[in-house]
Amino acid sequence: MKIQLALDRLSKEECFRLIEETEEYIDWIEIGTGVIKEYGMSIIREVKQRYPDTTLVADMKTCDAGAAEAAQAFEAGADISTVMAFSADNTISDTLSIAGKYGKRMMIDLLGVEDPDRVRRIEQLGADLVSLHYGKDMQHQGAMNVNLFDLLSVNSALEVAVAGGINADSLPALLHKSPSIVIVGSAITKAPDSKRAAEELKGVIESDENHH
Amino acid sequence: MKIQLALDRLSKEECFRLIEETEEYIDWIEIGTGVIKEYGMSIIREVKQRYPDTTLVADMKTCDAGAAEAAQAFEAGADISTVMAFSADNTISDTLSIAGKYGKRMMIDLLGVEDPDRVRRIEQLGADLVSLHYGKDMQHQGAMNVNLFDLLSVNSALEVAVAGGINADSLPALLHKSPSIVIVGSAITKAPDSKRAAEELKGVIESDENHH
Numbered sequence: 001m002k003i004q005l006a007l008d009r010l011s012k013e014e015c016f017r018l019i020e021e022t023e024e025y026i027d028w029i030e031i032g033t034g035v036i037k038e039y040g041m042s043i044i045r046e047v048k049q050r051y052p053d054t055t056l057v058a059d060m061k062t063c064d065a066g067a068a069e070a071a072q073a074f075e076a077g078a079d080i081s082t083v084m085a086f087s088a089d090n091t092i093s094d095t096l097s098i099a100g101k102y103g104k105r106m107m108i109d110l111l112g113v114e115d116p117d118r119v120r121r122i123e124q125l126g127a128d129l130v131s132l133h134y135g136k137d138m139q140h141q142g143a144m145n146v147n148l149f150d151l152l153s154v155n156s157a158l159e160v161a162v163a164g165g166i167n168a169d170s171l172p173a174l175l176h177k178s179p180s181i182v183i184v185g186s187a188i189t190k191a192p193d194s195k196r197a198a199e200e201l202k203g204v205i206e207s208d209e210n211h212h
Numbered sequence: 213m214k215i216q217l218a219l220d221r222l223s224k225e226e227c228f229r230l231i232e233e234t235e236e237y238i239d240w241i242e243i244g245t246g247v248i249k250e251y252g253m254s255i256i257r258e259v260k261q262r263y264p265d266t267t268l269v270a271d272m273k274t275c276d277a278g279a280a281e282a283a284q285a286f287e288a289g290a291d292i293s294t295v296m297a298f299s300a301d302n303t304i305s306d307t308l309s310i311a312g313k314y315g316k317r318m319m320i321d322l323l324g325v326e327d328p329d330r331v332r333r334i335e336q337l338g339a340d341l342v343s344l345h346y347g348k349d350m351q352h353q354g355a356m357n358v359n360l361f362d363l364l365s366v367n368s369a370l371e372v373a374v375a376g377g378i379n380a381d382s383l384p385a386l387l388h389k390s391p392s393i394v395i396v397g398s399a400i401t402k403a404p405d406s407k408r409a410a411e412e413l414k415g416v417i418e419s420d421e422n423h424h
Contacts, residue, residue: 033276036252037248037284038253039252063273065245065246066349072246086298086324111299112299136277137276137300138302
């Protein structure tokens with residue numbers, strides 16, 4: 001199980017400091033939507049240049065113009081770009097087709113999706129990676145619920161990431177659902193000691209893996 | 213009726229050239245999502261600096277973290293920022309509340325919305341401006357249909373913008389629906405003579421206004 005470090009609502013300097021502090025415990029680096037909208041593709045290029053061997057996720061949250069936005073992210077150096085599940089089928093298939101051309105991947109963000117049929121449709125469109133996403137603005141109403149996993153069919157072959165205010169307290173319940181990627185933001189980025197927070201989360205995952 | 217010039221999938225230099233060429237015929241300037249993702253907030257700041265008196269729309273297409281993204285756009289100089297209608301109610305109300313604090317406005321992008329109840333709900337949340345949006349990736353399947361206007365209630369007080377591959381041919385049918393803002397992208401930006409294309413569209417609108 002991988003940890004994806006989500007860097008959002010941070011300055012460029014803070015992003016680089018956090019990657020440096022935590023890199024031995026994290027697997028994938030995500031540049032968040034707000035950071036992309038602040039700095040543009042230059043931050044994707046800079047992160048890829050400094051960390052060429054780490055998988056880099058550009059959280060583009062594409063809603064339309066799928067081919068153009070996916071190409072934009074991959075050209076800048078992203079290994080994975082995100083597209084919203086509620087966008088048009090054409091948008092999703094266009095991004096998947098561009099990802100194929102570049103030898104890269106799309107992560108389909110299930111934010112706001114409540115109907116398992118939509119997830120099945122997304123798999124039919126050729127997606128192989130989704131994120132179960134409990135939005136930042138929904139977190140006002142309480143923590144994420146593992147029921148989010150009910151969106152997935154029993155026989156789904158989708159690789160699954162999970163995101164939404166995950167911390168050391170909420171992580172154990174999620175581990176029972178065996179996601180492939182756990183996306184963590186503020187539990188690391190806002191911790192008094194980010195390195196230690198990343199180490200602790202990695203420890204929870206490794207201990208779980210050793211017991212199953 | 214206003215013309216909003218949508219600048220997307222263009223370099224910064226092309227954006228500035230197009231604004232300069234067309235400014236006497238256009239009312240609002242929109243910096244498109246792809247351009248924002250390429251250059252970040254710097255392009256919003258530069259456009260506002262050069263054109264401080266023109267209404268500047270940042271097509272942020274916010275899906276989550278509404279308060280942070282709206283503040284980001286307004287701080288950079290946007291007069292209007294966009295948020296997706298399919299995002300969580302909290303996301304939409306957070307952006308409206310930030311817009312109120314800054315004395316700015318949100319445009320709620322109805323891309324992908326098919327249920328008039330969602331539009332009513334958005335109006336209840338306090339929105340006063342929406343865009344009826346036939347997505348770029350849906351345009352593969354043919355031109356926008358005026359049925360999009362059926363999403364609006366008869367007694368809605370919403371100010372309405374309309375977007376989606378609008379050109380001199382499709383504009384007259386839309387004018388019967390009396391939108392407040394017509395959003396035009398490639399019909400101007402990809403025209404052999406952009407100034408003339410903008411002038412022509414402005415002429416169609418003025419001639420319609422003089423006959424009603």
